[in-house]
Amino acid sequence: MALDNPTVARRYSQALFEVAQEKGQLKDLSLELNELKKGLLAQPQFIIFMASPAIKPEAKVAMINAMTEEASDLTKNLIMMAYDYGRIANLVTIIDAFNNLYDEYEKVVRVKVTTAIKLDKEQEDKLSDSFAKLVGAKKVIVNPQIDESIIGGVVLQSKSYIYDGSIKTKIERIKRLLLK
Incomplete structure (x- = not known):
């Protein structure tokens, strides 16, 4: 059974939030994820590129590596895991769910x-x-x-x-x- 977008977002964001909290990186990760979200919204063709069966997996991994060159390990791992599990299209929703958790934690x-x-x-x-x-x-x-x-x-x-x-x-x- 396929999971719906909100369920995927909730699961990924909760796991990401817990790991970032353990590592004391919540604030930095939040800022970084919001920059990633801006980029994804500004370049919707990235999702199309990543979802296309016509593009070789090596080219997709090379694209991820290039775009995450200066990103934190948590962000790199999130993007790579989303790619590996066919969830790249869920990234913006995952980031939004993470932001909700972070806001709640910070009482924002x-x-x-x-x-x-x-x-x-x-x-x-x-x-x-x-x-x-x-x-x-x-x-x-x-x-x-x-x-x-x-x-x-x-x-x-x-x-x-x-x-x-x-x-x-x-x-x-x-x-x-x-x-x-």
Whole structure:
């Protein structure tokens, strides 16, 4: 039975996280994996090249060796193992799952902040600090989004929490009350 992408990502990332934690390399590995992810997203033809049956295995291994020349052993081993087991296409998902584990370990929460207008740095920092206290996080990383349809206010959305303080939602609530 073939494993689905989330299952593969969870297994590989958990094993990678545990090894990196044992070796005291979590932070460095996280930074390196995020650079790898940027490269994979910027060069989607790499996955096509690695998955192609028309390309000789020696050429694929040579490509991996060239791209990991200056990478840590953990990153090299991850890429090589993903290649050996036919999981190269899962690398981005594995990195995302690793990032989730690392964020949880470091008590970092990523939050999408939707507003009708662009927030300045001070406003983002205030929202970040307030949200960190609310969810018990050491650090909140804000991903700002602009959606003029919310009219005003703010919508905060993390993996496990949604706060909708938009004017659009408040108007909708008033409409429902009036229609009762």
